Amino acid sequence: MSVSRSPLYVRRPVLAGLLRQLPLLAVLVMVGTGLLLVTFDHWRRGLVVIGLSLIIAGLLRLLLPVRRVGFLAVRSRPTDVVLLAVAGLVLAVTALTIPAA
Template sequence: MREWPLASVVVVALVGLGLVADHDQPVRRGLLVVAAALLLGALLRAGLPTGRAGLLAVRGRLIDVALLAAGGAALAVLVLATPSGRG
């Protein structure tokens, strides 16, 4: 399968969204998994040659990695900085 890097990121993100939708799980856990999916995308884009990165290669490598890593890190920081609402 040629698009396994993108498929890996999408599968992890869908697992995270499934955890968000599951009312028995904390929403925070699911959002952290979605953040991890973005960070996984950044790692795959950074580590794979452009020809093997498939649809993760949209722009230049530096821009792709920076945007994916910044999005994943920002989401993780926002999730961890938000109070859980449990007192």
Template sequence: MTDVDASAAERQSGTSRGKQFLRCHLPMVIVAVVIVLAVIFVASDRWRRGALFFGGAALLAAAFRLCLPTARVGLLAVRSKPFDVATLSLLGTLIVLIAATINTLGVG
């Protein structure tokens, strides 16, 4: 094997590892992006919208955990599937309900 072949094989291996990592952790990456958006909203004084995004991220994580096999959800798999789905659903629902029903206190 020449040096050119070895470097091409290394690049191919690195690319396949990156694709494998992304394939396994894509649901967690999507949830993390929604959480970053929520933090941006909260930091820009849009706390209700940010709270809705936080709750939506938890509900999205619950949906991913429910629909995808454990090998595909990556870091979203913490306990058993029923426990994870129930906990994330309850948490997301409560956050969304609190954010949607709290009084704005005269602030838009």
């Protein structure tokens, strides 16, 4: 005898909504870490961390299904992936190529 359970978004909509935003939360924590590094005069390392977090956001957008990606899905999947990856790469490469004073 099997008992059918209703989906999580019906039983606990707030919890389901929070779980859906975990990819965005992970990216925001990384960006916050990068900004914290910039604040403490490690600007190059901080900008590289922010760039890598954008690249990871692009990878998450590429790999996760739409129902799991949350607010990382803004536009179409190809557009989101390309914009996030290019922005992250440009930021990281630019930070690494600026000569140290």
